[in-house]
Amino acid sequence: MTNKPSIPKGTRDFGPIEMAKRNYIFNTIKGVYSLYGFQQIETPAMETLHTLMGKYGEEGDQLLFKVLNSGDYLKKVSDEELTKRDTLYLQSKLCEKGLRYDLTVPFARYVVMHRDEIQLPFKRYQIQPVWRADRPQKGRYREFYQCDADVVGSDSLLNEVELMQIVDTVFTKFGVRVQIQINNRKILTGIAEEIGQADKIVDITVAIDKIDKIGEDGVIQELHDDGISEEAIDKLKPIIAMTGSNDDKLNIMAGLLKDSETGLKGIEETKFILDTLKKCGLKNEIMFNLTLARGLNYYTGAIFEVKALDTPMGSITGGGRYDNLTGIFGMPGLSGVGISFGADRIYDVLNALDLYPKEASESTQLLFINFGEAETDYCLPVLAKARQAGIRSEIYPDKAKMKKQMSYANAKNIPFVALAGETEMEQGKITLKNMISGEQKLISTDELINEIIK
Secondary structure (H helix, E strand, O other): OOOOOOOOOOOOOOOHHHHHHHHHHHHHHHHHHHHOOOEEOOOOOEEEHHHHOOOOHHHHHHOOOEEEOOOOOOOOOOHHHHHHOOHHHHHHHHEEEEEOOOOHHHHHHHHHHOOOOOOOOEEEEEEEEEEOOOOOEOOEOOEEEEEEEEEEOOOOOHHHHHHHHHHHHHHHHHOOOEEEEEEEHHHHHHHHHHOOOHHHHHHHHHHHOOHHHHHHHHHHHHHHHOOOOHHHHHHHHHHHOOOOOHHHHHHHHHHHOOOOHHHHHHHHHHHHHHHHHHOOOOOOEEEEOOOOOOOOOOOOOEEEEEEEOOOOOOEEEEEEEEOOHHHHHOOOOOOEEEEEEOHHHHHHHHHHOOOOOHHHHOOOOEEEOOOOHHHHHHHHHHHHHHHHOOOOEEEOOOOOOHHHHHHHHHHOOOOEEEEOOHHHHHHOOEEEEEOOOOOEEEEOHHHHHHHHHO
């Protein structure tokens, strides 16, 4: 008995309805990116392991999908080397390429390779799949899409302002109420200095970034476990519990960090971004959140995270400022800032809140019933005219029973069906059936088109 085909764990098929919804997400994001002057690029699914390795830390390197060399990949490996079973050594011999882990490192490689061709500041967006050899679980896949936008070659904080406007515009178009959270790595550095734990900045930020998941008590316990002193934790408690308006929190932090040059610089940058956004009329709330740290340590300035307000989903967009993206490829000093929309989580949010517009999930608008060769010849010019008018139309390819053709229309949620038999052909008209109301009309081709467009 033949085994049923399957797909690798952590990957998914997307049917027509799912693809229509996903394309609605991608097209909306693309449209907003273009509106703000960003240009699209794409990079190969595979990069050389030289490009990928060492950029994501030891854990990230282990999650890279390596691709076996073409042809006789064992040719350069001796029997003795094989029997030693040194995995890392064998990978270096057997694999020269890997599937991209994210879009950021390939983008850095792209900028360095094409430096003479691109105009700085370079505003790019990229919507492509990435792969991680992670353990599949709910909400975590081995293949998923990222929707990134970055500006490189400019230190101006207007870029951060613009990215927050993009976030606001995208979610307003989706009809999703969100809270945009902002913090600054320099402020977190200043806090670590102020509590006397500058050397523990990574441990502190990793811990406080989990406050939404494990609560304040859980954060305190993790800080204890990381060797943060009791005195330092006591100084940190009122900071992570701070409430009030954005301006209130900024003023308090300016006082607390008065002796930290780095911390005050972070306060200044955050204040500029928030004050400028007040003039831009955002539709969604933006909140200064001192516990926002983001997991990636290459952020050096402003950091962002976006959460849906009406359904629990965690972060659905994130990003921040980095000062040395291209330094990993020998081009130091090129600053950038970027965001990434979580397409899969946005998909789940729109599903949970039932916010997909009707046209996002509809495919065909008009189906012509097939009664036979003569009737089909009569319908084809009408079908062509409907398509020219922008109506998504098709004709049933076979002369089948009426019930079967109507079932096809119902299964595809086609709202209109066109019928042409002897009577219609004699009068030069078409019977248009509204599949929702059941109403039928004998009308001309132009009337049919107007009826559907209306």
